Amino acid sequence: MALTPERKLALEEIARRIRVDVIEMVHAAACGHPGGPLGMADFMAVLWMEHLNISKENLHDPQRDRFVLGNGHTCAGLYSALAHKGIVPREMLHTFRKLGSPLQGHPHRNADLGIDMSTGSLGTGLSTAQGMALAAKANGWPTRVYATSSDGESEEGQIWEAATSAAHFGLSNLTVLVDFNNIQIDGEMRKVMNVRDLRQKYEAFGWHAVDVDGHDVTAIDAALCAAKAETERPSALICHTTIGKGVSFMEGKAAWHGTAPNDEQAREALAELGV
């Protein structure tokens, strides 16, 4: 069933609040990666609030869903989502990237905070998500495993090793959301190293693959529902996004992959986000 208008607005509001957290966290840390998680905020909101069966109550239930942030540098968005779920204490967000904080600069597995896998080195996440999906399937558990990836990460060979084997094993309980923003560190993805049409590629590897407007919460929700209905194949949602979405001076700019806003830029960004 499609999202009700009220639910759509509620998810868009969560996405806005994730964006606010991202700016505040990266600004407080004075370093980090704001662009990616701003672009991913809409699909992270839909995934975490509408689909992932992970909560404070079932955190230690082995049969709950799992999440792997393959593009680990976008973790400010993950930590914000975990705070919205009440799993990460909100005040902990201010410790992001600081000495002693469990909210590391790239995710470090933490059973008590719902961080299911250590990631950060691009290419490693999807294989680990596949292992989780294999275990769930072998155990006959209802667990679904979600991973994120990105167009830049799709340049890593290990992604395609995992894409081959996940289809081979028929892991219909595995879904990858690929943040496709045509930006990587050194510039435009199509100029640096063009990964071309990822939907066609995943399809050719034997996946159920769809292109989605990564900022349309209704479309994202529908695509995630369709992925759940798959019984034979893993699913790939190629989420077309704009890096830095929601902050005009960050949108579409590679420079905001890994640069923190200064005080004035942070104020401006938060004002644009309605703070």
Added chain:
Amino acid sequence: MSPVLNPTAAKRAATRDAYGEALAELGKQNPDVVVLDADLSGSTRTKVFADAFPERFFNLGVAESNMMGTAAGLASMGKVVFASSFAMFAAGKAWEPVRQSICVPHLDVKICATHAGLTVGEDGKSHQMLEDLALMRVLPGMTVLVPADAVEARQAVFAAAACRGPVYVRLSRAKTPIVLGDDYRFRIGKGTVLRPGNDVALVACGVEVGAALEAADLLASEGVEARVINMGTIKPIDGELLVAAARECGAVLTAEEHQAVGGLGSAVAEHLAQHCPVPLELVGVQDTFGESGDADELLAKYGLDAASIAERARRLLRRKN
């Protein structure tokens, strides 16, 4: 003769065979054990497990990095994961996912790598992994085991399954002498004195344990009593046994089928340099790659046979005083 030594030393077996059989037995005892391979299950002997428990065996094809990541995911769900390939690919090609996905979150993945060292033989340098102990030993939290023979390999598999966190077990293709007796008991982190002696200590792992015992025989005929130590665990190294050997013998030689740097010799040197410095001699491959050839001929050519160890021990004894 020490009670832990095999009285019929002529018997030979490959450690990879012992691995396959132990794995199948372990599978019977523990339903959480799953096994991964990368298209080499016949050679690594994981096929013995695969035939017995097909639903708990996953062949990842020729994709070792993906295999290690998959192993991490399975382990994060509570499985006890054994992942096998040739040492070159398990420790070499897949090193980064082993670090990032297995060691960083400290997951229960047991990497059992076969076809290590020169004794791969005819396949030559592309497959003769001589750097794996260095690569695995440097990883935080990784336990590194090098069974001396099939007897120790079998026990190492059970010990690896019982210990928490990642373990690297180095296994061989070649049928090598069974040096340990049935009453030998392997414990992670503990070396074993196989032959008493106070003139020089020969500390060896893997196939070099047999060679060190032979070398001790050669030295005994010259009136030199060598203590022979089987160091089945490279990490954590048995520092207590090493310091005792250094104190009582005054000189220590290490022998391994690995580069002379980075492996057992380095682990021993690091410990003794800090706790009981004595003259050391590190027997290993000297900063070069291997080549095709018969396993025993290769060990002789690269200075890893009993005669070479004895010669290096004589050189060490001249430095002792």
